[in-house]
Amino acid sequence: MLESKIAGLAARWLAALSALFIWCGCATAPPANVKSIDCAGAKIQWEVAPEAEIVHFACALGMHEGDPSLIYTIQLKNVADTAHRFRVCVFLQDMDKAVAYLVPTKGKPPQLAAGEDATIKIPFMKTTVMSKKTLVRVVPMSSD
Numbered sequence: 001m002l003e004s005k006i007a008g009l010a011a012r013w014l015a016a017l018s019a020l021f022i023w024c025g026c027a028t029a030p031p032a033n034v035k036s037i038d039c040a041g042a043k044i045q046w047e048v049a050p051e052a053e054i055v056h057f058a059c060a061l062g063m064h065e066g067d068p069s070l071i072y073t074i075q076l077k078n079v080a081d082t083a084h085r086f087r088v089c090v091f092l093q094d095m096d097k098a099v100a101y102l103v104p105t106k107g108k109p110p111q112l113a114a115g116e117d118a119t120i121k122i123p124f125m126k127t128t129v130m131s132k133k134t135l136v137r138v139v140p141m142s143s144d
Helices: 002-025
Strands: 043-048 052-064 067-078 086-092 097-103 117-125 133-140
Touching (some): 043 052, 052 117, 052 133, 086 117, 097 117
Antiparallel strands (some): 086 097, 086 133
């Protein structure tokens, strides 16, 4: 009798914990400032600053400088009232790889004007499979 109560309680705890992990860990709906995603099968966690909007985000396997690569293409728009430069970081959490780019990469000053957008390609060279767990972070750089 006692064993069945313990087993029932353990089953309820397991169900509750599973539901919590699914609710917290599988929230794949992008935030409002991520408009278009073309990256099937990837679980992407987004950390996008309110000053930025990801107009389009895509991932594909291809070649970069002669090596097989996982290539992310990101079209980023400045939705703030002032010019900004952004740091875009992509973390492949299941592969322990990361890369960061500045957007725009060039210019005098190197900033996106209000309402302007730019597209960058981020290659992960010698990566031959899609990442299943990715973190994308976009933050404005300090203007100091």
